[in-house]
Amino acid sequence: MKVGTHLIWAVVAGVSGLFVLLGYFIEIEIIVAMRLLLMRWAVLIAAWALILGIINILYVHFIKVRDMEPGWPYSILLMVALFVTIVFGFISVDNEIMAMIFNYIHLPIETSLMALLAISLAVAGFRLVSQKRDWTSMVFVGTAFLVLLGTVPLPLFSDEVIQEFTGLRNWLVQVLASGGARGILLGVALGAIVTGLRVLLAVDRPYGD
Amino acid sequence: MNFVGMVVLALFIGGIIVYATIGRRWPAVFRPIPGYDDLGVAIERAVEAGERVHVSLGTGSVIGSDCAPALAGLVMVSKIAEMTSASDRPVVVTAGDAAMALLAQDTLRSTYNRINASEAYSPDAGRMLGPTPFSYIANLPVLLDTEKVSVNVLAGSFGYEGALAVDFGNRQRTFSLAGTDDVQSQALIYATAEDPLIGEELFAAGAYLDQHPIHRAGLRIQDLVRMIIIGAILAGTILRTIGAFS
Numbered sequence: 001m002k003v004g005t006h007l008i009w010a011v012v013a014g015v016s017g018l019f020v021l022l023g024y025f026i027e028i029e030i031i032v033a034m035r036l037l038l039m040r041w042a043v044l045i046a047a048w049a050l051i052l053g054i055i056n057i058l059y060v061h062f063i064k065v066r067d068m069e070p071g072w073p074y075s076i077l078l079m080v081a082l083f084v085t086i087v088f089g090f091i092s093v094d095n096e097i098m099a100m101i102f103n104y105i106h107l108p109i110e111t112s113l114m115a116l117l118a119i120s121l122a123v124a125g126f127r128l129v130s131q132k133r134d135w136t137s138m139v140f141v142g143t144a145f146l147v148l149l150g151t152v153p154l155p156l157f158s159d160e161v162i163q164e165f166t167g168l169r170n171w172l173v174q175v176l177a178s179g180g181a182r183g184i185l186l187g188v189a190l191g192a193i194v195t196g197l198r199v200l201l202a203v204d205r206p207y208g209d
Numbered sequence: 210m211n212f213v214g215m216v217v218l219a220l221f222i223g224g225i226i227v228y229a230t231i232g233r234r235w236p237a238v239f240r241p242i243p244g245y246d247d248l249g250v251a252i253e254r255a256v257e258a259g260e261r262v263h264v265s266l267g268t269g270s271v272i273g274s275d276c277a278p279a280l281a282g283l284v285m286v287s288k289i290a291e292m293t294s295a296s297d298r299p300v301v302v303t304a305g306d307a308a309m310a311l312l313a314q315d316t317l318r319s320t321y322n323r324i325n326a327s328e329a330y331s332p333d334a335g336r337m338l339g340p341t342p343f344s345y346i347a348n349l350p351v352l353l354d355t356e357k358v359s360v361n362v363l364a365g366s367f368g369y370e371g372a373l374a375v376d377f378g379n380r381q382r383t384f385s386l387a388g389t390d391d392v393q394s395q396a397l398i399y400a401t402a403e404d405p406l407i408g409e410e411l412f413a414a415g416a417y418l419d420q421h422p423i424h425r426a427g428l429r430i431q432d433l434v435r436m437i438i439i440g441a442i443l444a445g446t447i448l449r450t451i452g453a454f455s
Contacts, residue, residue: 025211025218042272046308049271053307053337060333064355071355078348110343117369120376124400140399181392184408188390190434191412192277194427197221199280203423204415206283208315209322 006209010202017200057082147172217434224430229423237425244386244404245417251360251384252292260359261298262289263352265374266313267365267389268305268342275366277412278390279309282364284415284424286313287320289362294326301356303338304365305345310337346370350377363387363398364411372397379403 016038023035061075088097125144128137150169154162198204228237255262266282269275286302293300302313313335321330338352339345353361361378363371367389375398378385387398388406399405409431415424448454 021218025214027210039272046270046272046306049306049308049311050340051307053310053340056307056310056333056335056337057339060336063333069355071351074351109347113343113346113370113373117373117376120373121397121400124372124376128400140396184392184395186435186438187409187431188392188412190431191281191409192390193221194225194431195277195280195412197225198415198423198427201222201225201423203421204280204284205319206280206312206316208319 006205009207009209010205013205013207014200014202017196021200054082143172143177220434221430224433225423225426228426228429232422232426232429237429239413239416239425239428242406242410242413242417244388244406244410245414247384247404248360248362248386249292251386252289255359256293256296258359259297259357261356262293262300262360262362263356263358263378263383264289264300264302264313264362265349265365266302266304266306266309267363267367268345268370269309269366270306271308271312273366275390276309278388279304279306279365281412281414282362283312283316285362285364285418286316288414288418290317290320290329291324294321294324294329298357299329299331299334301333301352301358302335303345303349303352304335305337305339305342307337307340309365310335342368342370346373346377349374350380353377353381353383359383361385361387363389363402364406364414366390367394367398369394369397372401375401 019031019034020038023031058079061079063069064075065072065079085098085101088095088101092098125141129141146165147169150165150167150172154165157165195204199206252262264282264286266279266286267275269279271279286300289300300317302310302317304310304313314332315335317334318327318330321327336352338348352358358378358381361375361381361383363374363385364387367374368391371387371389371391371394375385375387379401384404385402386404386406387402388411389395389398390411395405395407399407412431413428415421416428
């Protein structure tokens with residue numbers, strides 16, 4: 001019985017994936033129509049999955065509060081915030097309270113996290129130099145420093161020096177970094193193709209057995 | 210009809226089948242990736258210490274073009290679930306996308322069933338942390354702290370928030386292995402993670418963690434196609450230089 005269900009999921013996933021993939025390569029009406037239909041279904045399923053995801057969030061945090069696990073007050077805060085935004089979101093997406101929540105809570109938190117990222121990267125740069133003293137780390141930090149010199153305003157330097165730094169930065173970004181990035185992207189693309197094919201061939205079954 | 214696409218697809222499928230067939234007779238030798246070696250050691254240490262392994266599948270969506278790294282991450286989830294099934298604290302998996310969290314739950318459930326450790330499965334072991342990149346990241350420090358995480362694996366699609374995810378782990382003194390598909394984020398992860406995975410290294414997880422022979426065959430066909438592309442680029446450069454196209 002288990003083998004049977006396992007085969008059904010694998011066949012459904014494989015055939016669906018094959019139709020979507022072939023829809024990009026072959027312009028036969030029925031295959032293109034099937035691709036569009038399956039993609040619409042996928043969007044619908046993803047929307048329902050979001051509801052399950054929210055139930056999952058509530059379940060995890062409810063258990064934390066019930067068992068008074070460490071950090072349970074944060075879980076109460078999360079559940080209250082979730083409840084408030086859902087209620088006001090259902091009333092109307094563009095009401096005043098939703099705008100306030102977005103402008104005075106959501107946006108500042110996201111901006112703060114971006115600021116935190118800048119500090120974290122500066123610390124990581126110093127850590128890289130002090131802990132990983134290999135040549136790749138030195139090249140990485142050195143390049144980052146040169147790109148910064150060519151980007152930030154340098155009021156104490158003359159225009160000629162600033163132009164030199166800007167030219168060097170442009171050469172680093174457009175020649176070396178661009179070439180390296182394309183090589184990395186090529187590897188990522190090949191890896192992504194093989195990963196997708198493994199799911200299509202039912203070798204990897206993320207949907208379970 | 211897109212013939213080039215069909216030919217590439219046929220090359221990949223044919224190559225995977227051929228390499229999987231001959232792979233038993235001529236096993237492939239892969240270059241060492243320190244991150245995967247260190248991961249095994251770090252997981253063993255976490256299991257012995259009764260600490261948790263956390264795998265993040267990133268903030269990409271199942272129906273988006275950025276799902277491939279998370280699918281590679283799910284292969285890691287399966288292997289890590291096997292390794293931590295005997296622990297008091299089995300692996301916990303988080304995602305920004307709800308459907309990805311469901312896939313994580315399915316992967317965990319089927320892995321534990323396969324190794325006869327179904328009691329290790331818990332529905333909250335696969336979680337959605339937050340639907341947007343920054344809501345996901347904002348929830349992460351609490352999880353890392355309260356779940357006593359000592360191994361932080363990031364295998365999915367991340368933007369700039371990936372570096373913050375690693376940094377939050379570093380603050381908890383976790384071992385961090387991180388890989389993503391976004392080139393700019395890879396640079397940030399290189400600076401922050403103890404063991405960064407660059408380029409296709411994330412997608413090689415299955416082959417390096419000793420999974421199905423097709424994972425190893427997949428790596429070999431990737432290398433073959435890469436060589437073909439490099440050859441084509443070099444040939445094009447030489448022909449262009451000598452003026453063959455003018």
